[in-house]
Amino acid sequence: MATALIVLAAGKGTRMNSDLPKVMHEVAGAPLFAHALASGAMLDPERAVLVVGHGAETVGKAARALDPDIIIAEQTEQLGTAHAVAQARDALNGFDGDAIVLYGDTPFIRPETLEAMAAERAGGADVVVLGFEATDPGRYGRLITQDNALERIVEFKDATDEERAVTLCNSGVVAAKASTLFDLIDGVGNDNAAEEYYLTDIIGIARARGLSARVVTCDEAETMGINARAELAAAEDVFQTRARTEAMENGVTLVAADTVYFSHDTVIGRDTVVEPNVVFGPGVTIESDTRIRAFSHLEGCHVSRGGVVGPYARLRPGAELAEDAKIGNFVEIKNAQIEEGAKVNHLSYVGDARVGAEANIGAGTITCNYDGVSKHHTDIGARAFIGSNTCLVAPVSVGDEAMTATGTVVTKNVPAGAMAVGRAKIEIKPGLAVKLFEKLKAAKARRQKGS
Numbered sequence: 459m460a461t462a463l464i465v466l467a468a469g470k471g472t473r474m475n476s477d478l479p480k481v482m483h484e485v486a487g488a489p490l491f492a493h494a495l496a497s498g499a500m501l502d503p504e505r506a507v508l509v510v511g512h513g514a515e516t517v518g519k520a521a522r523a524l525d526p527d528i529i530i531a532e533q534t535e536q537l538g539t540a541h542a543v544a545q546a547r548d549a550l551n552g553f554d555g556d557a558i559v560l561y562g563d564t565p566f567i568r569p570e571t572l573e574a575m576a577a578e579r580a581g582g583a584d585v586v587v588l589g590f591e592a593t594d595p596g597r598y599g600r601l602i603t604q605d606n607a608l609e610r611i612v613e614f615k616d617a618t619d620e621e622r623a624v625t626l627c628n629s630g631v632v633a634a635k636a637s638t639l640f641d642l643i644d645g646v647g648n649d650n651a652a653e654e655y656y657l658t659d660i661i662g663i664a665r666a667r668g669l670s671a672r673v674v675t676c677d678e679a680e681t682m683g684i685n686a687r688a689e690l691a692a693a694e695d696v697f698q699t700r701a702r703t704e705a706m707e708n709g710v711t712l713v714a715a716d717t718v719y720f721s722h723d724t725v726i727g728r729d730t731v732v733e734p735n736v737v738f739g740p741g742v743t744i745e746s747d748t749r750i751r752a753f754s755h756l757e758g759c760h761v762s763r764g765g766v767v768g769p770y771a772r773l774r775p776g777a778e779l780a781e782d783a784k785i786g787n788f789v790e791i792k793n794a795q796i797e798e799g800a801k802v803n804h805l806s807y808v809g810d811a812r813v814g815a816e817a818n819i820g821a822g823t824i825t826c827n828y829d830g831v832s833k834h835h836t837d838i839g840a841r842a843f844i845g846s847n848t849c850l851v852a853p854v855s856v857g858d859e860a861m862t863a864t865g866t867v868v869t870k871n872v873p874a875g876a877m878a879v880g881r882a883k884i885e886i887k888p889g890l891a892v893k894l895f896e897k898l899k900a901a902k903a904r905r906q907k908g909s
């Protein structure tokens with residue numbers, strides 16, 4: 459069955475106390491709405507519609523950047539969840555499959571759970587709702603069932619005491635044939651405590667029309683919605699705990715698991731060791747058998763097999779380490795290829811560059827890549843030896859097996875096999891240090907006597 463996603467993300471999120479629309483707040487380095495889209499993406503949807511309202515422009519732009527095919531539908535007034543879904547009607551014109559409604563502020567619904575819902579639909583249920591047994595049902599909508607059938611959903615505000623005693627709650631996720639969904643929504647009114655068009659009303663309407671409705675349940679942790687900063691922090695914690703467990707199950711050693719932070723898309727190969735206090739920003743792939751040493755920060759980079767990074771290293775977007783490359787302490791790498799077996803071991807900045815295979819970059823080397831207006835490239839050949847404290851003023855190249863002398867400011871290309879020396883000549887004056895010390899000490903003694 460072809461599937462379409464409808465992700466509701468128009469709400470303001472007043473309780474976040476933020477200038478940012480709620481769904482733009484991030485968990486694991488990705489905005490909340492992107493998590494909902496990602497779990498839905500596993501169903502390989504034919505169309506994905508994001509319903510935006512508050513901060514429509516910001517959310518729409520961020521969504522298009524992630525997925526150019528996404529369809530943005532605007533809900534200019536937030537009149538309720540049914541009204542929000544109705545805004546996706548035009549976007550699904552001519553679509554003949556199933557629609558799944560997700561909430562943009564609910565990041566943890568597992569793809570397997572959505573598959574279970576799809577299976578229930580395939581099994582003949584006209585409408586499928588995702589429910590969960592709540593430890594504290596609070597203000598969630600309650601699922602009123604009889605035997606295995608879902609009769610209706612009642613919102614907390616409208617529920618009787620008896621209904622409030624029900625612990626089977628509504629997650630908000632709904633699946634139905636798209637045309638059925640919109641037909642049912644047409645029947646929804648706003649005669650309720652909140653004067654909103656409740657999506658939840660479609661169940662009672664469906665049953666009255668002789669359609670069937672069923673519940674698929676999931677773990678409460680999956681349905682966690684984010685409404686306030688404390689919940690955002692709790693969600694981050696849930697994500698990190700899960701990511702750490704998963705990494706260790708995949709054969710990654712985390713020396714101090716609680717101090718390692720992952721992003722939504724971090725990939726780490728088997729038998730890699732991650733030392734304490736490492737942060738993985740978005741877009742990191744680490745191959746097998748590498749070591750990421752303590753206090754390193756990585757984002758948008760790739761570390762190949764056998765690589766060693768840190769301690770205290772920073773790999774920024776575009777850092778590409780080939781096999782057995784070594785990046786040491788207090789080294790920053792940005793948009794640079796570090797080829798096989800090359801070493802940048804101490805206190806360096808390498809940006810917009812290529813470092814050839816087996817090259818050795820001495821301590822304190824800086825690629826001066828920025829002239830205040832534009833960025834320029836530095837090319838360093840294989841087995842080159844860059845002396846400590848070399849400044850490479852880009853654009854510039856150092857050929858294969860070339861050398862630069864310590865302290866050289868390289869402003870010209872260095873051919874293969876050549877040596878570049880660019881520093882003031884040193885002069886040695888015998889005995890001068892002793893004389894100078896005596897003079898300075900005598901001056902100090904005179905000053906102290908005088909005072």
Ligand code: UD1
Nearest residue numbers: 466467468469536537538539542561562598599628629656
């Ligand atoms: C909703 C459900 C409730 C369920 C709970 C689970 C309804 C009527 N109630 O309640 O049964 O237990 O979720 O968390 O559906 N949104 C829009 N436009 C609107 C209104 C909402 O896009 O006009 C979006 C919000 O941004 C949010 C989602 O829909 O992502 C849910 O809306 P919210 O107002 O939080 O619903 P609840 O009252 O929590």
Ligand code: CA
Nearest residue numbers: 563683684685
């Ligand atoms: Ca909510």
